[in-house]
Amino acid sequence: MWRTSGFRLPNTKCMILVDMWKRLQHSNVVQLREVFTTKSFGDYSIIFVYDYHPGSETLLSKHFSQTEPMNGYTDPFSADPNAPRPYSHQKNTLLRQQATSMLPESVIWNYIIQITSALRVIHAAGLACRTLDPSKILLAGKSRIRLGCLAIADVLTFDATAPNPLHLIPHYQQDDLTALGKLVLALACRSLIAVQRENVQTSLDLVARSYSTDLRNLIMYLLTNQQQQHKTVTDLMPMIGARFYTQLDAVQIRADVLEDELSKEMENGRLCRLLVKLGTINERPELSLDPTWSETGDRYMLKLFRDYLLHQVSEDGRPWLDMAHVVQCLNKFDAGSPEKICLMSRDEQSILVVSYAELKHCLELSFEEVLSAAIKTE
Numbered sequence: 001m002w003r004t005s006g007f008r009l010p011n012t013k014c015m016i017l018v019d020m021w022k023r024l025q026h027s028n029v030v031q032l033r034e035v036f037t038t039k040s041f042g043d044y045s046i047i048f049v050y051d052y053h054p055g056s057e058t059l060l061s062k063h064f065s066q067t068e069p070m071n072g073y074t075d076p077f078s079a080d081p082n083a084p085r086p087y088s089h090q091k092n093t094l095l096r097q098q099a100t101s102m103l104p105e106s107v108i109w110n111y112i113i114q115i116t117s118a119l120r121v122i123h124a125a126g127l128a129c130r131t132l133d134p135s136k137i138l139l140a141g142k143s144r145i146r147l148g149c150l151a152i153a154d155v156l157t158f159d160a161t162a163p164n165p166l167h168l169i170p171h172y173q174q175d176d177l178t179a180l181g182k183l184v185l186a187l188a189c190r191s192l193i194a195v196q197r198e199n200v201q202t203s204l205d206l207v208a209r210s211y212s213t214d215l216r217n218l219i220m221y222l223l224t225n226q227q228q229q230h231k232t233v234t235d236l237m238p239m240i241g242a243r244f245y246t247q248l249d250a251v252q253i254r255a256d257v258l259e260d261e262l263s264k265e266m267e268n269g270r271l272c273r274l275l276v277k278l279g280t281i282n283e284r285p286e287l288s289l290d291p292t293w294s295e296t297g298d299r300y301m302l303k304l305f306r307d308y309l310l311h312q313v314s315e316d317g318r319p320w321l322d323m324a325h326v327v328q329c330l331n332k333f334d335a336g337s338p339e340k341i342c343l344m345s346r347d348e349q350s351i352l353v354v355s356y357a358e359l360k361h362c363l364e365l366s367f368e369e370v371l372s373a374a375i376k377t378e
Contacts, residue, residue, distance in 0.1 A: 001047060001048065001049050002050070004046050004152070005041060005045045006043055007046045008037075009046060009155075010160055013158070013160050014155050014158035017154045017158070017166075018035045023125075024127065026117070026121045028115065028117055028144075028147060029121070029122070030050045030051055030138065030150065031051040032049070032150055034047075035047070035048050035049070036049075046155065048151065053140050057138070058134060058138060101190055102188075102190065102210055103188065106246070108187055108211075109215070109240070109243045109247075111143075111187065112180075112218070113243065113244060113247045115180060116180070116233050116236055118145075119132075119176055119180070123232070127169065130153040130172055131149045131150060132179035132180055132183060134192070136149040137183075174230075174231060181222025181223040182195040182223070184218065184222070185203050185204070185223070188203075188206070188215065188219070189203045204219065214240075214241065218239045218240075221239070222236075270334060271327065271334070277363055277367045278306055281294060281302055281367060282294060282302060282306050287370065298365055298366050301352060301358075301359060305333075305343060307343075309325075309326060309329050310326065329356075334360070336356060337357065338356070339355060340354065341353070341354065
């Protein structure tokens, strides 16, 4: 949730843009859910509600120094960090930053592919991001990027007197691409001062020495301002090239891992339902005023199966604990296997030889009785 205080909405025309943002869905965008005004904080405030992604952090906190302000820099060796420094000092700061910690190029391209993917959908929807800033981009896990704080700039700077509220969108889309170039340059140099006008050439020289020509060309293309040239996100595809397939492969591998984990949880849920049904039937004090219900008929076989499953002991009387035995028996029980097992009463006076299919049939009938009795009671 994002709150802007001291803001009064002059009219509701800007809700056209809000509705367009709410309809936009993308895997690399923090979904906008609702926008509303309130006086609950003692003033006129506007609230933007987004999806919540726990454990995320911004690119600013992940990759940039916490002591470096957004609009300048500090020198750890200076008594006065706010004192102005000559251009040569800023250049040396960039060189030291480059020598100590440079992001792997694969990480930068990973970010570029995800951000451009989001921008492509945003621009195709007739919108502009306008918040392509390290403090507004979320990083979840190791490499998942999501653009945040969308629609805020559109609402706060909305001009109600303009005949067409979307007439400036093409201009803002060009600004998005320029902001992308600055973001990539800052990430490559691991410094926010790298995008300052007087440091851009030095930063580009560092990129040329440390990274591939494609990355430098991409930054140059995005930062070059030509009035006649209309840049689009799709123009970047030749520079991304085959790296897109690397990203696609990584996404599919990640999907396979998640699918495997999901299948395990589905198996766990299936076995859990069997145990719940058994626990509902076994040792039930009474059913329909019959105190012996759980000890007779089909329920007696299920009680012996419960002992066979969970209460076995070794030859010297110690509990025999084998998780593989429990899981294997439950799987056969759920599948209704024709395999037969030997069930013995606790006093060793009764022995039953039954199949898993028969036990499953007994479970279904007994649980249906309990369910019917519960429905009648309600």
